[in-house]
Amino acid sequence: MDIFDVLTSDHEKVKKILEQMEQTTPRAAKRRETLLENLSANFLPHAYAEEQYFYQILLDESSDKEVAYQALEEHRAAKAVLMDLEEAPSDDPRWSARLKVLKELIEHHIEEEETTVFDLARSLMDEDRATEAAHRFKELKKEAPAHAI
Numbered sequence: 001m002d003i004f005d006v007l008t009s010d011h012e013k014v015k016k017i018l019e020q021m022e023q024t025t026p027r028a029a030k031r032r033e034t035l036l037e038n039l040s041a042n043f044l045p046h047a048y049a050e051e052q053y054f055y056q057i058l059l060d061e062s063s064d065k066e067v068a069y070q071a072l073e074e075h076r077a078a079k080a081v082l083m084d085l086e087e088a089p090s091d092d093p094r095w096s097a098r099l100k101v102l103k104e105l106i107e108h109h110i111e112e113e114e115t116t117v118f119d120l121a122r123s124l125m126d127e128d129r130a131t132e133a134a135h136r137f138k139e140l141k142k143e144a145p146a147h148a149i
């Protein structure tokens with residue numbers, strides 16, 4: 001398993017949780033709460049380890065730093081909406097509205113990562129390095145703060 005497999009597998013989990021959240025109704029308060037906790041528990045450590053490690057490789061070694069900077073701004077935007085979502089009561093119309101925005105942001109971001117960002121990172125890593133990077137990434141996820149701020 002290399003870093004690209006690990007990232008893709010995390011992405012699948014996050015996308016699945018977002019789909020499940022979208023299918024809930026305002027009456028399903030407990031389920032919304034559980035899914036939101038699950039989303040944060042998966043998305044935040046992933047984003048943290050990408051910021052601390054994966055994107056640092058691109059910033060240090062790639063000639064095209066714009067790709068990494070844009071992705072990092074997408075993280076900031078997603079985390080801000082995630083925090084707003086955590087603050088909205090689950091039966092408030094804003095909960096669904098914020099979820100929709102968050103889902104669009106994250107899905108767009110994941111698509112960019114799995115195409116443009118992965119292409120760039122693959123150009124900097126051979127298979128050994130990509131495998132080693134997977135271990136480092138998983139270790140860093142364990143060190144991630146439990147909340148966005």
Ligand SMILES: [Fe+2]
Pocket residue numbers: 007011046050110113
């Ligand atoms: Fe990612």
Ligand SMILES: [Fe+2]
Pocket residue numbers: 047050071075109113
């Ligand atoms: Fe990301």
